[in-house]
Amino acid sequence: MAAYKARLEQFKDALSKSELDIKKIRELSFQGCPFESGYRSICWKILLEHLPLKRDEWPKHLQRQRATYKQFINELIIIPGEKAYLGALADGKLEDHPLNPNPDSQWSVQFKDNDMLMQIDKDCRRLCPDLSFFQSATKFPCNEIIHAKSNVETLRKRVEHTVLKSETVGRNRLGITNMQSTRRRTSDEYALLPDGQEAHWEVVERILFIYAKLNPGLNYVQGMNEILGPIYYTFASDPDPECKEYAEADSFFCFTNLMAEIRDHFIKTLDDSDCGIGYSMTRLMEEIHIRDPCLSHRMTEQDLKPQYFAFRWITLMLSQEFPLPDVLRIWDSLFADKNRFDFLITVCCSMLILLRNEILSNDFPSNMKLLQNFPYTTVEVIKVISKAVEMLHR
Missing domain, CATH: 1.10.472.80 (Ypt/Rab-GAP domain of gyp1p, domain 3)
Known part of the structure; x- marks a missing residue:
């Protein structure tokens, strides 16, 4: 117990400096970060270069990054979703329609996105099935999407309205069937939360969808959900309320920085x-x-x-x-x-x-x-x- 308290003091001291010593933080983190204190979240953000080494730069930096992510949601999910809704209301009266052969058609883009989204959805629904966390509701859903008056479907509902009721079983290049190891549950059927709530796996799904849209050269590859999951879990489970509230945006940027280093494996x-x-x-x-x-x-x-x-x-x-x-x-x-x-x-x-x-x-x-x-x-x-x-x- 005394040794644990001493380590907490070491982390506290290292992270309270006005200009952080990255070598010291590496040394401490290498030996394991104490999770209950919230130091793991901070250290991971520093080590994955989401936080600068000067502490006085953190507030503005995080505010800017989180605003940027909110804009990504708006531009890549909300606006296209509203256009699709208006297009459906027009019912063929607009020039753009579901059978429009133009590859730049909003409908064409929507169909292409849905193919990718179905795979993301399948992988995220069974993320860490031995834990209840990802199936439970987040306290910080995306209100712009799930609000009752919103004309934008959640990504989950987009998939439910698109997917054919069939299942294809195959082995991918990672050598595992449908991204499940033998110790994972074979069923990916879970009770869905009522309208107005979002499960944590749906937040992970949104992050991966946005990442794929912003990285068309790589897109989404099976296994990325297994890389993002532990990062999001760490931030969304942190004892600090602010860390929980902005877990989605912070996870996106940490995941993006991590993928920049390991993406060649995918x-x-x-x-x-x-x-x-x-x-x-x-x-x-x-x-x-x-x-x-x-x-x-x-x-x-x-x-x-x-x-x-x-x-x-x-x-x-x-x-x-x-x-x-x-x-x-x-x-x-x-x-x-x-x-x-x-x-x-x-x-x-x-x-x-x-x-x-x-x-x-x-x-x-x-x-x-x-x-x-x-x-x-x-x-x-x-x-x-x-x-x-x-x-x-x-």
């Missing part, structure tokens, strides 16, 4: 480039070969390719391999890494080495099951991080 055409996921997986296997040649040989002998397990580990920053509280602890260290996620490769290497005895004795099917469903109940996250830190200092 671009399939870059898989085999020096900045793609293929290169990162190669780095992992090379590190295993250096640190544990016997383990490396066994994995090569059984043809345990990193595409089978490390693709997901690295691309989703281990968000599917551990429960959310453990993911938050891992991300404290990842965000604090001054080399920007080199530590992620070391953590993945640590996970493999901690499983070396099982891998050396198991047959191929057993090892595949083991690596695709990391046994976090027996190999706790603190062991994984401690082993990774130990490896760094060798």
Whole structure:
């Protein structure tokens, strides 16, 4: 208890400086941020470069960023939604109509957006299904959209009015069916909240939709919801009322900054480039070969390719391999890494080495099951991080 209080004082002291020492904040965050105090939210915003290092710049900076995000909602959701509503009322009297072949037609854009939105919606509805948080109502919904007099449909209702009542099952490039690991619930059916309320997953859906609209070269790729989810959860669960109120806008900018650094892992055409996921997986296997040649040989002998397990580990920053509280602890260290996620490769290497005895004795099917469903109940996250830190200092 005394040690915990001492750490709280260290965070308090470091974050109260008029000009923050980023090296000190990295050092403290790397060891884990105390969540109950709200320091994790502040540290993540600093480490993800959403907050400047000068504290007196915070109020104006946040006011400007949050106003910008509100404008994004207006321009990308509210105004197009109102145009679609007016177009539907006109019922063909306007030049623009649902069968208009012009690719710049508002209807054409709407249909294209809906295709993307259906995938975002499907992924967000089942975000962290083991937690009730994302299915519960936020106290800070977007009133401009959910207000009873609004002519704009929520994104959820747009999907419900668009989607065909069918289900397609397939495996994406992350190697998981419909973005669900085997420990996730198979059902994505949840009781919907009444009109006038928004679930937290709907807020995440809106952030991802806006991000995709602003980044047409990347658009939305399955798995982005797993990157955004822990960020939004951290801000929306913070004890500070202001942090909760503006969790949506702040999450958007932190997510955008994070994606700027890891987006190449989501671009399939870059898989085999020096900045793609293929290169990162190669780095992992090379590190295993250096640190544990016997383990490396066994994995090569059984043809345990990193595409089978490390693709997901690295691309989703281990968000599917551990429960959310453990993911938050891992991300404290990842965000604090001054080399920007080199530590992620070391953590993945640590996970493999901690499983070396099982891998050396198991047959191929057993090892595949083991690596695709990391046994976090027996190999706790603190062991994984401690082993990774130990490896760094060798």
